[in-house]
Amino acid sequence: MFGDMMGMMSKIKETQEKVEATKERLKTVLIDEQSSDGLLKVTVTATNEIKNISIADELLEDKEQLEDYLVLTLNKAITKATGINEAELAAVAKDGMPDIPGLDMFK
Template sequence: MFGDLMGMMGKLQEAQKKVEETKKRLETVSIEEQSYDGLLRVSVSANNKIRSVTIDDELLKDKEQLEDYLVMVLNNAIGKATKISEAELAAAAKDGMPDIPGLF
């Protein structure tokens, strides 16, 4: 019984290590998103950190349009990053988990 428990604890620690490694790797994954006309481009990491924002000079003339573009493009990029991150972290966690009936 204790052997099984120790084995499960080891697997849980392994799963936690895999999740931490995946989080570090996700910092290097870039998601690029742009407005439909290419006037605004953003880059975010899969950990939802904004890396860069590129704004065409044309957008600087219209504050309201720029604000709308920023909201739209950043939300799209963050949404994609979140999906990637959630899928990768779930896979890492599930891969290292011990076989416990009904857990997954």
């Protein structure tokens, strides 16, 4: 029984390390998104850090339109980034969970 407990603790520690490594890797995963007409382009990381915004000159003439474009396009990019982030971390956590009888919520 003690050996099983040590094995589980080791597996949990290994999973924590994998989760941290995955979090670091997700900082480098880039998601590109653009407005439907391509006038605004944004790049964010899978950790929701904005890396780049490219604005067509014609959008600079209408502040209100530019603001709308920014909100819509950034929200789409953040939604994609969040989905990637959550899926990657869930996969690592699920893969690394020890088999504990009666605790099969990750299966």
